[in-house]
Amino acid sequence: MLKKVRGVYSPVALTHFSPVWFRGYDLVLEVSFVIITFLVAFFAVQSYRRTLHKQLLFFSVGFLFVSAAYIVEVLINTFILLGATCPVGCTLEMVEELLSTQYYGLLLYGALMLLGLTILLQTALRYDSRLFVLIVALTVPAFLLSKNPFTLFNIFASVMLAMLSWHFMKNYWGCRNRNALLVGVAFVLLLFGNVHFLFSIKSYLLYVLAHILTFVAYLLILANLYFVTRR
Amino acid sequence: MKKRERLEIIRDILSAINEKGPEALPTHILYKSNLSSQMLKEYLSELQQKSFIAEIRDKRGKVRYSLTQRGFDFLKDYEVVQRFIDSYGL
Numbered sequence: 388m389l390k391k392v393r394g395v396y397s398p399v400a401l402t403h404f405s406p407v408w409f410r411g412y413d414l415v416l417e418v419s420f421v422i423i424t425f426l427v428a429f430f431a432v433q434s435y436r437r438t439l440h441k442q443l444l445f446f447s448v449g450f451l452f453v454s455a456a457y458i459v460e461v462l463i464n465t466f467i468l469l470g471a472t473c474p475v476g477c478t479l480e481m482v483e484e485l486l487s488t489q490y491y492g493l494l495l496y497g498a499l500m501l502l503g504l505t506i507l508l509q510t511a512l513r514y515d516s517r518l519f520v521l522i523v524a525l526t527v528p529a530f531l532l533s534k535n536p537f538t539l540f541n542i543f544a545s546v547m548l549a550m551l552s553w554h555f556m557k558n559y560w561g562c563r564n565r566n567a568l569l570v571g572v573a574f575v576l577l578l579f580g581n582v583h584f585l586f587s588i589k590s591y592l593l594y595v596l597a598h599i600l601t602f603v604a605y606l607l608i609l610a611n612l613y614f615v616t617r618r
Numbered sequence: 619m620k621k622r623e624r625l626e627i628i629r630d631i632l633s634a635i636n637e638k639g640p641e642a643l644p645t646h647i648l649y650k651s652n653l654s655s656q657m658l659k660e661y662l663s664e665l666q667q668k669s670f671i672a673e674i675r676d677k678r679g680k681v682r683y684s685l686t687q688r689g690f691d692f693l694k695d696y697e698v699v700q701r702f703i704d705s706y707g708l
Contacts, residue, residue, distance in 0.1 A: 437691055439668050442708040443699075509708060515688060525683040558707030566705035615701045 402411040406591040409598075410468055416602045417461045417605040423605040424451055424454035430612060445510040452503030456496050463492040501526050511554045541585035548578040569611040577602035624641050625703070627651065629662055629696050632670060641674055647693040665689075 391537060405413050420532065431447035434440070509519040526543050533539045552574040559567040583597035634650035635642040648658050662683065665671045673684045685693075697698040 429632070434702055437695045438625060438628075438699050440699070440703070443703070446706065446708060502620075508652075511706065553706060561707070562704060564704060566701060567707065570705050583685065611705050615705060616698055 403479055404468075405594055409591075409595050413594075413598050414461060414464050414468065416598050417457055417464060419511070419602065421454055423459060423609050424450050424457060424458060427608060428454055430616070436516040442510055442513075445506060447508055449503050449506035452499050452506060454503075456499035456503060459492055459499060460495040463489055463496065464491070469569060494536060497530050498527055501530060501540065503552070504512055504544060508547055508550055511551060536584065539616075541581060545578060545581050545585065548574060548581055552578050560576075561600060566611050566614050569607045569614070573604040573607035576600050576607070625696070625700060627653065627661060628665065628670070629693070631658070631665065632685060632693050635671060635683050635685050635689070636693060639685070641684045643680075643682055647683065673692075 398451075429543060430452060431443050435443035435447060466485070505522050505526070508514075509516070509555035518558045530536050530539050532545060552571065554572040555567070555574045559571040577600075581595045582602035583593045583600060587594035587597055630651045631653075632645055632706065634647045637650070640647050644658070644662070647662070651658060651661075661672065666673055668688075669676060669686050670692060671683045672686050674684060676682070
């Protein structure tokens, strides 16, 4: 499944699974993920500056990492989009370079996303900080050193999103508040989106569906931000 | 009865000072915030360190507290921040 390019296993077959008609649209959706996650991080840090409530600072850092991961994803997909026009006059070296850039971009994306999700977990569940170090020490190197980082990343991310969804839905059941429901449903959708990404190698449609689910999830998070800030 | 969260207690202390404003005596804050004197002492010291309140001593050495700009900002934005915190269960 994986091709060996300049001594590294290129996951090109794993990353380049967007249907042709969807190319470009996925990029637009990913830009919206960057903007929304950045807005949440910005609001959280502003709230921290007002109240000096530490959880808000950690929460903001978590969302900043997620936002940075999406920026890397946007760059990778822009690269793929531009590279898609290459084959007419492309040399083998150029193709190899394209593949290896995608591979390292994917690694960076995964590492940033896993760090972001771990920080969000630590903030939401308030577990021991030594456990946080342990999770990062186990997941990030395992992901970076794996021969199939894409699958491993999606498994780790799905477990973390499942735990976050559980926490946010529990929070909703505790307070029965509309905003908490929006956040809970958003994270359940993010989890479903991530699971769809995991199986998207089998079907282009799942890749599209994963993007749509993630987009709806971030719209709900944006709606929550709107309702929270409305005086 | 639900236990008050830390931010709620801070809001109650700052509100007590603001209501009495511009300065409030520790006894007034104690009465309004419904805390033990030891707990109030700890909170007042922390709020002073974080520049939410300022301590003022008169000629007789009597201590009063007033809100700083940061304290006013906290009260102004408390509801919004609390809604955000509640929505994520932080």
